[in-house]
Amino acid sequence: MFLNLDGTGKVRAAETGCAGTQLNATIHSDKIDIISYSNKGRRIVTQIKDLCAIISGLLASGDYKVGAQLFAGQSVKENEEFFQRVFEVGRRFKIMNPEKMRTIYGKLMYMLMDSVIPEVKESLGFSCVIPIKTVYNFLKERELVELLHDDSVVLATREIPTEFKTRAQINAEVQRKKNTIETLCQKYANERISAEEIERCLASLSDNNAYLKANRWVILLWATADFCLEILVIRC
Incomplete structure (x- = not known):
């Protein structure tokens, strides 16, 4: 958010x-x-x-x-x-x-x-510091926070895993994601926010999911494969 x-x-x-x-x-x-x-x-x-x-x-x-x-x-x-x-x-x-x-x-x-x-x-005569621009604030200024609560946002911003999938399966998921993004843009675009701006917000959320998959998921995989999580929790 x-x-x-x-x-x-x-x-x-x-x-x-x-x-x-x-x-x-x-x-x-x-x-x-x-x-x-x-x-x-x-x-x-x-x-x-x-x-x-x-x-x-x-x-x-x-x-x-x-x-x-x-x-x-x-x-x-x-x-x-x-x-x-x-x-x-x-x-x-x-x-x-x-x-x-x-x-x-x-x-x-x-x-x-x-x-x-x-x-x-x-x-x-002025301040060099202004708040960081976030997806939430951007949508709030345009009175469209409801977009973040749409169930389709999960599909439109998720990272598509390629492990153990054929090229046809990957292409089908990519196309489904693109179609969902287009649907959301058409559904929520109005005089306050354009379809391009909505797509930019969805791309920002998608980039974050891609970053988490590339960095966090690998660590979680190593932790579950090589360590006992129950022991780690007790020690913490």
Whole structure:
């Protein structure tokens, strides 16, 4: 229910790339935690603005027209929505891909924690932190939480196991899943939410199930095959 909402391919590539590259370009804590700086808050503000400037440059280098529209003659505060989205996408990407961003995610957390210090937030003029986008919140904003209670969602988002099945059986299950997704999209699409947005929510739930199957189920299989669960429970 509170699973992360997947971004579109363009959003994920551009904004996650910006967040990762700009954090690799600077070591936030090394420049902040230095005794010689008399005003730590001012130094934090300077570093965050530098990071935002790097993001702006990366976006402009990738798509000059978009960069010019966003940043031409505008301050960091005037583009707060864009920077908030970049940092949110970086956090969401890490949650959905725990094996990624092993070093830069820590830098991101330090920077965001420093950004909510009252004096820093006041100097910046905006907050760098916004809530993580989830499937539940996305549907709640569009008054469609009932979708999550539809029994067909289980079939539309389940991971299809391939073990001990013929190709024909797998194809039949895949087609059944696709048909269920199309049915749900047609059933719940309205003026507040499009069929494409519903499909995106279902894809997010499906991605989570695929991740759990690839990681959790293997551990459970090993535990049941090589260990006695009753003994493990008693020891815990």
